[in-house]
C-alpha cells in the first residue's frame with residue numbers, strides 16, 4: 001500500500017459519513033463499509049484488505065488507457081500551475097480547451113465539427129436535451145419537443161439523464177420521466193427476441209420507433225437517442241442492420257439522431273466511436289468516460305455544423321456549467337487521446353484484443369450455465385441461464401444470477417458487473433492476452449462456484 005491508511009477506521013467513517021452512488025445505504029452499513037480501493041496500476045486495482053483485483057470494468061467503463069499513467073499526472077500538474085481554472089462564460093477560453101475541441105472534431109469527423117464541454121455524461125445529455133429543443137424552436141418548429149429513447153437505455157442520473165434513460169427502477173424514484181420522453185423496445189435479442197431471426201428482430205425493434213413517431217405525430221418529435229451498444233443495460237449489442245434502419249427512419253421524418261457514446265467512444269468498440277463501428281451518422285454525440293480515461297471528470301457533445309448554424313440565429317444559448325471546458329480536465333483528455341493514438345489502442349482493440357476477448361468468451365459457451373456470450377471490441381457479456389440452449393432464468397424470474405456470479409468473480413480477483421442475469425465487462429484497452437485469459441478463467445471458476453447457490457434459488 002502506498003500510504004499507511006487505517007482501513008478499519010476508513011470503513012467506519014464511510015458508514016458514518018459517506019453516501020455511495022447507486023447503492024443501498026443500509027446494505028453498505030450492514031457490510032461494515034465499502035471496499036476501500038487504495039491504489040491501482042495497469043489493469044489492476046488494490047484494496048485495503050490486500051487484494052489485487054483485475055479490473056474487468058476499467059473503473060466504471062472509463063479507464064481506457066489503464067491506471068498509473070505518469071504523463072497524465074504531469075500534464076495535470078503543469079496545467080494547474082499555469083492556469084488551474086478559467087470559465088467559458090465570459091467570452092474566454094483556455095488553450096487546451098480549444099485544442100481538445102479541434103481534436104474531437106477531427107475524430108468524429110464529417111459534419112460533427114463543433115464541441116460543447118461539460119463535466120459528466122449526464123450533463124452532456126442535459127446539454128443535448130436543451131440544445132435540441134432550442135434548435136427546433138429556432139428552426140420554426142417549436143412543437144418538436146419529444147425525445148424517443150429505448151427501455152433499459154442508460155443516459156445518466158440527472159433529471160434529464162434518468163428521463164431519457166429507460167430504467168424503470170430509476171424512473172420510480174423522483175417521479176420520472178419528465179414529460180416529452182417516449183420509450184420503445186430495446187434491440188435485446190437474447191432477452192426479448194430469442195428463437196427469432198436476429199436481423200428480423202432488429203428490424204422489428206427499429207419499426208417500433210417508426211410506430212411511436214407516427215403515434216406521437218412526426219411534427220412533435222425532436223430526436224431519437226440511443227447508445228450504439230447499451231452499456232449499463234447489460235452490454236446489449238443490436239443485431240446487424242438495426243442502426244441503418246433507425247437512421248433511415250430518423251431521416252424519413254427529419255428527426256435528429258443522437259448517439260450516446262459515453263461508453264462506446266474512444267476506442268471501446270474498435271473504432272474511435274461506436275457509430276463508426278456500427279455504421280451510422282448521428283447529428284449529436286455526447287461522450288465522456290474514455291475521453292479522459294476517468295483521470296479527471298470531463299464530457300463533451302459533438303454537434304453538427306447544421307445545428308450550430310441554426311443555433312447562431314438565436315442569440316445567447318443560456319446553458320453551460322462552471323466546469324464547462326475546464327482547462328486541467330481538457331489538458332488531461334488531450335493527452336489521454338494522444339496516448340490512445342500513440343499506442344494504437346483503437347486498432348489493437350479492433351484487430352487483436354477485441355477478437356481475442358470474443359474467442360475467450362466463446363470458449364465459455366460449453367458451460368451449462370452460459371446461454372450466450374457476446375462482445376463488441378472490448379465490451380463483453382455472458383448470459384447466465386438455468387437450462388442450456390434456452391434463455392430461462394434461475395428461479396424463473398429475471399435478475400437472480402448476475403449478482404451471485406459477480407460476487408464470486410470479485411472474490412476470485414476479477415471486477416465485473418452483474419446486471420440482472422448477465423455478467424458484463426469493459427476492461428482497459430491496454431489489457432493483454434494473458435489478462436483476458438485470466439478474466440475468462442475466473443468467470444468459469446466463478447460460474448462453477450455459484451452453481452449451488454443458483455440451484456438453491
Ligand SMILES: *Cc1c(COP(=O)(O)O)cnc(C)c1O
Pocket residue numbers: 061119120121122123125154155156157227231232260261262263288289
Ligand atoms: C455513464 C453513462 C452516462 C452518464 O455519465 P455520468 O458521467 O455518470 O454522468 C450517460 N450515458 C451513458 C451511455 C453512460 O454509460
